[in-house]
Amino acid sequence: MPSIEKYLDDRIGHLKETHAFRQLKTEDNLIDFSSNDYLGLSRSTELKHLLATELDNHPHSLIGSTGSRLISGNTAYAEALEDRLAQFHKAEAGLLYNSGYDANLGFFSSIPQKGDTIILDEKIHACIIDGSRLSYANRFKFRHNDLDSLEKKLKVAKGRIFIGIESVYSMDGDSPDLLGIVTLAEKYNANIIIDEAHSAGVLGENGKGLVSSLGLEDKIFARIHTFGKAIGSHGAVILGSKNLRDYLINTSRSFIFTTAAPFHTLASIKVAYDYLNQHPELQKHLIHKIDLFKYRLRKDINLIRSNTSIQSIVITGNEEVMRAGAYLKNKGFSLGAVRSPAVAEGAERLRVCLHLYNSVEEINELAKEINQYL
Ligand SMILES: Cc1ncc(COP(=O)(O)O)c(C=O)c1O
Numbered sequence: 001m002p003s004i005e006k007y008l009d010d011r012i013g014h015l016k017e018t019h020a021f022r023q024l025k026t027e028d029n030l031i032d033f034s035s036n037d038y039l040g041l042s043r044s045t046e047l048k049h050l051l052a053t054e055l056d057n058h059p060h061s062l063i064g065s066t067g068s069r070l071i072s073g074n075t076a077y078a079e080a081l082e083d084r085l086a087q088f089h090k091a092e093a094g095l096l097y098n099s100g101y102d103a104n105l106g107f108f109s110s111i112p113q114k115g116d117t118i119i120l121d122e123k124i125h126a127c128i129i130d131g132s133r134l135s136y137a138n139r140f141k142f143r144h145n146d147l148d149s150l151e152k153k154l155k156v157a158k159g160r161i162f163i164g165i166e167s168v169y170s171m172d173g174d175s176p177d178l179l180g181i182v183t184l185a186e187k188y189n190a191n192i193i194i195d196e197a198h199s200a201g202v203l204g205e206n207g208k209g210l211v212s213s214l215g216l217e218d219k220i221f222a223r224i225h226t227f228g229k230a231i232g233s234h235g236a237v238i239l240g241s242k243n244l245r246d247y248l249i250n251t252s253r254s255f256i257f258t259t260a261a262p263f264h265t266l267a268s269i270k271v272a273y274d275y276l277n278q279h280p281e282l283q284k285h286l287i288h289k290i291d292l293f294k295y296r297l298r299k300d301i302n303l304i305r306s307n308t309s310i311q312s313i314v315i316t317g318n319e320e321v322m323r324a325g326a327y328l329k330n331k332g333f334s335l336g337a338v339r340s341p342a343v344a345e346g347a348e349r350l351r352v353c354l355h356l357y358n359s360v361e362e363i364n365e366l367a368k369e370i371n372q373y374l
Contacts, residue, residue: 019318020339030334031362033352038309039201039282040357041232041272050271051264061263070249073260081266082237082245088273089208089225090217091239095248098261100197100226101127103236106252107193107222108164109134111244116159119150121176123169125195132164144169147180154188161190162221167210168198171343171351173310175199175210182219191221201230202309206276207283231276233268235261282356289363290354296367301374304349312338312349313370321348324373331369 002010015021041047055061058077065073078096086094097103108131112118116137120128123144132139138158143149154161163185165176178194185192196209204213207230211220222240227233238248248255276282286309293311297303302314315321318339325337328350336351343349352366 019322020341028334030329031332031358031366032355033333033335033358033366035334035353035355036198036229037232038230038286038353038355039207039232040355041201041230041275043357044232044275047232047271047275050275051268054267054271055264058263058267061267063262063264065260065262067260068256068258069260070256075263075266077263078260078266081270084270084273085225085237086239088206088277089212089223089239091223093242093245094237094239095245095255096261096266097236097238097255098258099234100195100224100228100236101130102254102258103224103226103238104128104195105131105134106248106254107224107238108132108162109253110248110251111135111222112137112160112162116162117157118162118164119153119157119190120164121145121166121169123166123172124164125166125170125197128164128195137162144172145174145176147177147184150181151184151188154184154190157188157190161188163190163192164195165192166195166197167203168196168306168308168310170198170310171338171349172304172312173198173306173308174304175203175308178210178214178216182216185219192219193222193224194220195224195226197224197226197229197236198308198310200225200227201272201276202283202286204283206280227269227272231269231272233272234265235269286354286356289356289358292360293352293354293363293367296364296371298371298374301370309354311352311354313352313374314347314349315374316346316348318348321350324350327373328366328369331365333366333369335366 067073082094104127112135114136118132118137119140121144122141140153142153168175199210201207203210211223222238224238226236304312315324321337338349338351340348
């Protein structure tokens with residue numbers, strides 16, 4: 001048997017040969033069409049001032065949280081923030097997690113039990129797949145945004161049923177027919193869990209998310225809102241019933257066995273939500289930027305249909321998409337060249353993220369370069 005170093009070396013060699021090798025990069029001076037900072041909150045000077053004031057107003061707060069929430073890391077501030085988030089999103093209760101990954105892992109590994117069934121959209125995020133793998137429940141996939149396919153799985157599901165979907169799919173930028181899924185869920189007595197990572201701050205009034213924009217809060221068992229994208233901070237909240245919150249506190253291992261988020265992170269989430277409340281115009285302005293990009297692209301380009309910040313152009317083949325990404329990088333743009341297996345083979349794509357702070361000139365220029373290259 002080859003040594004572990006030899007094994008790693010061989011695998012890395014294979015990744016390089018197939019143009020699938022990933023490398024970390026530090027910041028560059030490229031124009032940002034790749035980050036998840038859709039509203040520019042992570043770089044907002046106004047928000048930085050609000051955060052500095054919030055920190056000043058709590059001179060006795062600690063730098064670190066000192067422990068897990070159940071031991072020494074809980075604070076009245078964290079609980080007040082959870083209440084505030086629940087109220088904002090019209091939920092009974094909320095529970096903070098250190099990241100969206102942790103939240104999904106913690107939910108799916110602890111709520112569905114042996115004999116239950118988890119049904120996931122085939123394009124669901126990796127953290128939901130990982131959480132489900134840690135559960136003893138049965139697991140099915142249904143075809144992306146396909147209600148017939150979902151119903152087929154619902155018909156054979158056993159035990160309590162959990163449907164896992166996203167409000168905006170992270171690679172395609174599209175949204176599910178939530179009303180249709182709610183109707184099916186009611187017919188088969190299933191519970192819907194929706195990950196609002198890419199709609200938080202972006203969709204609905206004040207960025208309250210897809211569920212809120214459709215007034216379906218009462219029809220959803222759990223919502224996961226993350227703070228590392230449009231909210232400009234870090235962490236996540238699971239929104240649902242008080243029972244759900246209590247149960248998670250007692251059983252969700254990614255909540256229990258980790259140090260709580262520090263005060264300055266909680267403060268940054270709080271002031272970001274204050275900011276969303278004070279700036280109801282942000283979402284509309286973002287839509288203008290998104291529409292402009294779509295309008296400027298040549299109409300025969302293979303753009304995946306989406307009305308959100310995530311606009312993906314399919315360029316089949318890892319090598320081909322890497323070449324297109326390198327061309328645009330050379331022109332000064334940072335955007336994602338997403339290869340398989342991160343997406344299905346044949347669906348490799350340039351993933352463009354539109355932000356409030358992308359100027360009209362930058363958007364026009366990027367579209368012009370893409371039009372020329374393709
Ligand atoms: C749909 C979705 N859910 C969850 C996550 C994880 O959230 P976080 O980055 O806060 O861990 C991501 C991040 O990539 C995501 O795209």
